[in-house]
Amino acid sequence: xxxxxxxxxxxxxVRTSGDLVARMQLAKGMRINEAKKFxxxxxxxxxxxxxxxxxxREVREDLDIATVFMGYGSGSRGIEAKAKISQxxxxxxxxxxxxxxxxxxxx
Amino acid sequence: xxxNISIAKNxxxxxxxxxxxxxxxxxxxxxxxxxxxxxxEIEEGIEDAVKRAKCEPLSGDDIEQLxxxxxxxxxxxxxxxxxxxxxxxxxxxxxxxxxxxxxAMPQIAQTxxxxxxxxxxxxxxxxxxxxxxxxxxxxxxxxVAETLLITTPTLLYGVMPNMPTYTKPDGPCENATELMxxxxxxxxxxxxxxxxxxxxxxxxxxxxxxxxAGADGIDLDTxxxxxxxxxxxxxxxxxxxxxxxxxxxxxxxxxxxxxxxxHGSLKYKGKRLAGMYPADQCKILAEAGASxxxxxxxxxxxxxxxxxxxxxLTMIKQATKESPIPVFANVGMGVGGVPMQITPPIDSVSxxxxxxxxxxxxxxx
Numbered sequence: 001x002x003x004x005x006x007x008x009x010x011x012x013x014v015r016t017s018g019d020l021v022a023r024m025q026l027a028k029g030m031r032i033n034e035a036k037k038f039x040x041x042x043x044x045x046x047x048x049x050x051x052x053x054x055x056x057r058e059v060r061e062d063l064d065i066a067t068v069f070m071g072y073g074s075g076s077r078g079i080e081a082k083a084k085i086s087q088x089x090x091x092x093x094x095x096x097x098x099x100x101x102x103x104x105x106x107x
Numbered sequence: 108x109x110x111n112i113s114i115a116k117n118x119x120x121x122x123x124x125x126x127x128x129x130x131x132x133x134x135x136x137x138x139x140x141x142x143x144x145x146x147x148e149i150e151e152g153i154e155d156a157v158k159r160a161k162c163e164p165l166s167g168d169d170i171e172q173l174x175x176x177x178x179x180x181x182x183x184x185x186x187x188x189x190x191x192x193x194x195x196x197x198x199x200x201x202x203x204x205x206x207x208x209x210x211a212m213p214q215i216a217q218t219x220x221x222x223x224x225x226x227x228x229x230x231x232x233x234x235x236x237x238x239x240x241x242x243x244x245x246x247x248x249x250x251v252a253e254t255l256l257i258t259t260p261t262l263l264y265g266v267m268p269n270m271p272t273y274t275k276p277d278g279p280c281e282n283a284t285e286l287m288x289x290x291x292x293x294x295x296x297x298x299x300x301x302x303x304x305x306x307x308x309x310x311x312x313x314x315x316x317x318x319x320a321g322a323d324g325i326d327l328d329t330x331x332x333x334x335x336x337x338x339x340x341x342x343x344x345x346x347x348x349x350x351x352x353x354x355x356x357x358x359x360x361x362x363x364x365x366x367x368x369x370h371g372s373l374k375y376k377g378k379r380l381a382g383m384y385p386a387d388q389c390k391i392l393a394e395a396g397a398s399x400x401x402x403x404x405x406x407x408x409x410x411x412x413x414x415x416x417x418x419x420l421t422m423i424k425q426a427t428k429e430s431p432i433p434v435f436a437n438v439g440m441g442v443g444g445v446p447m448q449i450t451p452p453i454d455s456v457s458x459x460x461x462x463x464x465x466x467x468x469x470x471x472x
Contacts, residue, residue: 001439002196004453005472006224008184008460011191018226019260022193025433025470026227026261026323026356026398032192032433032470051191066259068221078257085259092354095255095262095321 015068016056017043020089027091042088063088083107128178131455133415134408135446145177145413146170152410152417160364160384162425165417169466173420176462177413183457186464193471195401195435197265197328197360199229213254220258226471228262229326230254236269237309238278248320255321263358264317265326268310268341270333273302280305283369299370302333303340310344314355324356324398332362334369335380342375342395349396359392360401360437361385364422385422389430399433399470402426406441412455416444416462423467433470436463443472 011018024035040047049055060067066081086093127139153164200215219225230251232240274282280302286295314325331338368381385402392400404419427434441447444459463469
């Protein structure tokens with residue numbers, strides 16, 4: 001059923017930009033259109049591009065904020081990508097803050 | 108099948124008959140209806156929602172759009188480009204466990220991220236209740252912390268508040284359902300308050316541990332299944348967590364379209380909880396400090412899919428309009444118009460998904 005919903009109406013997760021839009025909705029209480037506009041502006045793309053797998057893969061690769069391809073030689077993943085997403089969206093991400101505390105790194 | 112034919116009241120006809128729309132009943136059984144029957148079912152579903160939830164009916168344009176979605180001959184349909192929304196999940200990793208795929212939770216989360224286009228992730232314990240998970244916090248926190256290192260989307264830790272687990276014979280509190288038939292109303296109300304307080308403390312403890320492990324927040328799913336006292340306890344827990352953690356993401360998924368008044372007299376911020384429908388549930392949760400709401404409208408298995416879909420959309424659209432925080436409709440089996448089936452039919456699910464996004468104006472599912 002989750003697959004059916006993702007195909008019928010889902011924004012596409014890390015395959016496109018769904019994770020970024022959902023993050024703004026949950027963290028800042030943004031409604032869907034507001035969150036899409038915010039993310040599109042940050043990524044410097046049009047709102048209509050947010051669900052385009054081709055455009056968004058290139059954008060995510062350029063920004064190095066993780067794609068679904070995680071094989072050898074892939075870019076940032078997991079906490080690495082989230083550290084960059086935190087900066088990109090100007091948003092505190094709990095686990096990134098914890099990572100900073102534990103490593104003593106500041107970025 | 109005999110039962111379903113009886114329920115459909117002669118609307119079941121052979122597929123070969125022309126000019127008939129193939130749709131389903133709320134239990135998933137296929138039925139064929141004439142175009143006028145479908146329109147009538149939609150009108151009656153809206154009427155029922157307006158009467159019960161005291162909300163505005165769908166507009167004429169909404170009804171036409173819903174009619175087109177229901178009657179589309181294709182098996183699978185989707186939103187138009189640009190109308191996509193984001194998806195959240197309840198008991199996300201357990202969906203694999205129930206399929207007999209015993210993977211570790213971190214790997215299931217990776218699978219959702221990279222294979223299933225998930226916009227958000229959720230971790231949980233197989234019991235999926237607030238009470239038992241506190242006994243295994245160290246193991247669950249370790250799994251959450253490990254998953255956070257290797258995944259990208261927002262990650263919530265999910266439980267059901269499940270207040271009845273605090274009553275005898277499973278918990279320390281007197282069982283209100285045994286006291287009430289004896290006429291011991293005040294004792295039954297006191298027992299519910301005691302159970303709600305224990306549950307509230309456990310939810311706050313859960314929030315402390317999971318937020319401390321790095322999770323983005325928590326998902327309180329199937330809230331108020333134990334009635335208005337459970338809803339009260341959840342609202343108080345949300346309020347306490349919001350005060351402690353201003354940035355915590357708190358998702359509250361509801362259990363039903365209205366709050367059952369097992370206690371009957373409870374108020375939160377001056378508002379009576381029993382009998383609240385989705386729009387009021389959303390507003391009171393926003394007041395408590397929730398980040399978003401998972402609104403529910405129950406599916407009636409004796410009614411048709413168009414009736415259930417129209418009814419759910421009417422209530423949910425009103426809730427989305429009035430809610431100060433994002434609304435994500437619950438669209439799993441038996442809610443939001445989806446037929447009550449362990450294998451929900453794709454034709455119905457894709458129609459619910461599309462209608463909720465394009466007519467309901469929701470923020471997510």
